[in-house]
Amino acid sequence: MWASINELKEKIHAGSSEEVVAEYLERIGRSKLNAFISTSGESAISRAKEIDANDIEGPLAGIPVAIKDNISTRCIQTTCASNILKGYVPPYDAHVIERLKKAGAVIIGKTNMDEFAMGTSTETSFYGATKNPWDMERVPGGSSGGSAAAVAGGEAPIALGSDTGGSVRCPASFCGVVGLKPTYGVISRYGLIAYANSLEQIGPFATSVRDVTTLFDVVAGYDPRDSTSVDKEVNYSSSLENNVKGLRIGVPEEYFGEGTDEKVEKAVRDSINTLEELGAKTTTVKMPHTKYALAAYYIIAMSEASSNLARFDGMRYGLRTEDSDWHTTFSQVRASGFGDEVKRRILLGTYALSAGYHDKYYLKALKVRTLIKQDFERAFKDVDVLITPTMPYPAFKLGEKIDDPISLYLADVDTVPINLAGVPSISVPCGFSGGLPIGLQIIGKHFDEATILRAAYTFEENTDFHTKRPEGM
């Protein structure tokens, strides 16, 4: 039931895309993971038929793909896992969706997530939590938990998520799949419903580095509708190589700090040894401002979010309460439409930007952001990649942290600095702790996805963690 893109292509060649798509839809239909908010059954089948009938070609011809529910899809409901966008059907496709359609991919559904991507566990979804395929009592990570769980649970071969502070890498780590957060600007954000514009990127999920790379190649590339998009076409699939000879690895000790699970630390250090044995060289690097990253990240993200989410007033789309005057309707829609975590972040962000606090919080956070960028620039003078744990611990239990926002925020300690710096980073499976997957984070220089993909691919080719599958799916 888990299949690579190439295996599926053979299957489509021998049979049809329709069969493949139907099989996935059927599996989603009887799933207990709650990985999807909505499925696009009929339109997916008819698209598959169309591809079969017309022999449509493309790197993803006939391949099913799952899309995080904060990426706009024309004619398919897009909710951001929020009540406030219930019933909102975008009239346009995000840039990545246009590219996927052009590549022949078949969108099978929209995946669950933390409401407006605000969370680390996919528990803040209005549509219920997603479960971790490795342990149904545990969280899949977040915020792209639905996409990661779908891929890990065999409900989609590939999926797109978005990563604002770790939202692709965290669930990839917790669910034992591969997830990439590309360099800021490599994938157009046009159509991605913004949580924190200056930090986030759309990122691919798959069960292997090769498939992540294939999906990345399809969705990345210049888009004039996103002013932060970089004019750079991407083709990494053809240059994936099982070779890390001479690769200079930096290990920032700040990422193995207090709160890091022993087994996680051991798995990551073992992995670094594996790469050394394959010819890489390791040095310790210092990233002194890492400890300020979480605070800076949350202030910037919440500030931007408080403004981004101002547009949801029930006037033009989404949730609408009984008509009253504008102020009343507006207040009612937002009171009943947003969940607690979203409200918390809007309030905190509004506070951080308000007169009298703006300099103390928002401006200071921007200064820290600059210092963190400089940490990375300095480190990358001497090394090609940085390796750290993706998450300090494996998946926790559903409900375990949901009432303790601070401890949830702390879980992002190893992923947020990467978004502040805008550099690329990939999480690959590198071990298990109590039967739960552990993620290895490989961080690269700006626009040097090639090197981290090569390191991750080499690691994968020489280990078998990524071939392990959860039981009972």
Added chain:
Amino acid sequence: MYDNPDGVMIGLEVHVQLNKLKTKVFCGCVTDYHNDPPNSHVCPVCLGLPGSMPVINKKAVEAAIKIGLALNCKVEEHTQFYRKNYYYPDLPKGFQITQYDFPISSGGYVMIEGEDGELRVGITRAHMEEDPGRLVHEGTIDKSKYTLIDYNRSGMALIEIVSDPDMRSPKEARRYLDKLRNIVGYLDVFDGNLEGAMRVDANISIMGGQRAEIKNISSFKGAERALLFEIVRQKNVLRRGGVVVQETRHFDEAREITLSMRTKEEAHDYRYFPEPDLVPLKISGWAPAIKETLPELPDARRMRFVEQYGIKDDHAKALTSELKLAIFYEDVAKKADPKTAAVWVCDVLKGELNYRDLTVEAFKKEHMLSVLELLAGRKITEDGAVDIIRTLLDKGGSPEEIIKEKGLVIVAGDIVETAALEAIVENPQAAADYQAGKVKALNSLVGVVMKKTKGGADARKVREVLIAILSDGFYPPIEREKIEKTIIKIGDVMVEVSKPIANLLKKMGYV
């Protein structure tokens, strides 16, 4: 020297809509929505749909730089967009993309005619922002059961021009506004005649007190009225021993008063921060090339008109108050006498246009030229010329047609003369009465001649001719003593005329 007795300080914030750009400021929607149904010029970006992103319209930035340069501002090295966060139903994103730190341009000035000669009004800054949508009420605001929103206007490029508080009277404020419209109009970036093309907020304080901000001013006249009211109001507050508080006031156009807006609505904290979806723009390199394209601005053109065409400064000022009028005049002045052209374009045509609320585009240059030509050739009278201009504006046609139809052509001198003689012959008593000293008797003769020439003769000239015939005996008037006079009998009346006239009358068979 104007001593500004009330210590009035006025600063204005003027929003100019760049309605001549083809597309909106952050999306590709076309801007000529004025005749189209509501919400027909919209897209995910200007509707603020989730996931949409703004992309800066380079042409809008160029226009903004142009305006900055025309207002003598310094164009910044780089410019950045900010979000101004506030909730209002016409604002689809819950924030407005505008500028805060790093505006496009700042530190300029405009020269106006002040209370006591030329006044320099400082320009604090000129920056870009997006226009919100438009609220439409069924009937009046207070009676409407619901509000409709038209997003056609949403995302139109605006330039906000903020002045220093340099104006000392409502009149100066009005002149500043006229001057601003004049300058910006020259840049071909906006059409001042379209609805909402220019909007004004005014700040005013007196006697060094706190300032009131007046919003909702929809016309220049309104601005003047609002400021006049506000001075009286603030003076009354001070006279009663009160203190003028800093507040936002709403101008009630119908009642011509300003009203305090509730402080609750006013207590805005806009939480400005840089728009993360728009990268900072480096514009320092743009300015020199744009400067090259700047047209000759009103003040320069006014001076040149006086110098080049020898016309009065008043005329030059009026003619340059609007780019189209200036171009119209100059085209005419090149082919006709510039001074006469100035009089006819400025004093006559402009007045007739204003009266009809028309722009100079409603009148053809060729028509102005033929009117001037006809006048110069004494083919029509001045009254006839005015009649032609009015008829052209009201009914159209061509000057030639109108002349023919109305018989406006000046009846040539000899025809007037013949008519005058006929009039004398037919009314010998009136002629004799005039010669006997009854000056009023001439009027009836003038009336007869006018009737005979169907009004085509110039009444003054008819008078001249009649007087000449009756007193000097001939036309044109010549020295009396050189003429041999004779008395002829017309009917029963004896009339003294010169011999040539007598001969002429005999030839005509009257005597």
